[in-house]
Amino acid sequence: MLIIRKSQLDALGEVARRSFEDKMLDHLAGFSPSLVKAAGEAQLRKSIHLGVTRAGRYGLTHQGPVRLYLELMLLFGAHFDTDPQYPWAAQLLLNPGPVSQQQRAEWLFEKALEHQARAVGPQDDYASCVRRAIRFFTELSLATVTEENFLPDMLRELKKADSPRFVHVGIEGVKSLIHRGVEVARSQRLSSIRGMALTLILMWVFGHGCFEDPLQPWIAQTLRDTATSEPEDRARLLKTRAFAWLEQLLAYQAEGVRS
Structure with a gap:
């Protein structure tokens, strides 16, 4: 399984760093095209840098969980992990239990869907x-x-x-x-x-x-x-x-x- 760590990206150099960024850039541009277009590529790259760092603090280093973390940043803000509007995020990210990254990511995904359904409603486009x-x-x-x-x-x-x-x-x-x-x-x-x-x-x-x-x-x-x-x-x-x-x-x- 591919593991992405900021320290590893730095060690591999600019080519590897840009390759990972480009993958996430393309993915996030499809995930939230209006926001990405309005913010611009340079700001999105800054957001990706920030997201990789913050996800790593919670032990999220696999590509799938990191990608989800970046998606949640687009949905709820770059600092959703400490936002009192989303207490479930901090609870799951700081949960000390022996759970896999994939399981933690699945829980985050489920809670995000629940929040959207209950706080936003059916018209959530x-x-x-x-x-x-x-x-x-x-x-x-x-x-x-x-x-x-x-x-x-x-x-x-x-x-x-x-x-x-x-x-x-x-x-x-x-x-x-x-x-x-x-x-x-x-x-x-x-x-x-x-x-x-x-x-x-x-x-x-x-x-x-x-x-x-x-x-x-x-x-x-x-x-x-x-x-x-x-x-x-x-x-x-x-x-x-x-x-x-x-x-x-x-x-x-x-x-x-x-x-």
Whole structure:
């Protein structure tokens, strides 16, 4: 059975590394063509590097389990393994039991399918998911969200806007995500109500590590924009680019359907 370890790839040199990357590049381009096209080849290669490293931490070195790990990164975000929205991932990856890589991968696959079925529903094609994200951005109301009651206010709004997923993730997982969102927002000069809420929404839609996700490069690019320093201005720009990114994904999806 072929075993892929980052240290081995480094030792074999650039040819072997590029060969493995090319295989995964082709596979992932077929797995999520819209996202891969929008992010670009260079960012996908960065994601593959990151995925090989993170999978290796959990003892996943065989090609099949590593491939699944990369697929889950595309579905749930590059840092799904530590995301409170997906506690089952950490539980299975950190399970110390004497199980094979293949068995661990099968469990991950089954849990991912269960999450999609219960949190997303029967219409889980990519275009539907993108439209759901756009609707979520549009319908979430911040009119009654206050800094003093940010946690309960956002719990209420998230449950109202995305009830099936809220219920499936569970209130403790959502609370953890909100706390993480506030920390990230403050570190990124997004400390207004709008900025904190937007940070949380991005993490809800793209994964809690989306600010460092190679497949969401527009987030980091936006935050590096030195022309916008005020929290409210940064939040508005980030929201505008979020909609542009989602619309781009829909456009690429439509192109794929026509071709």
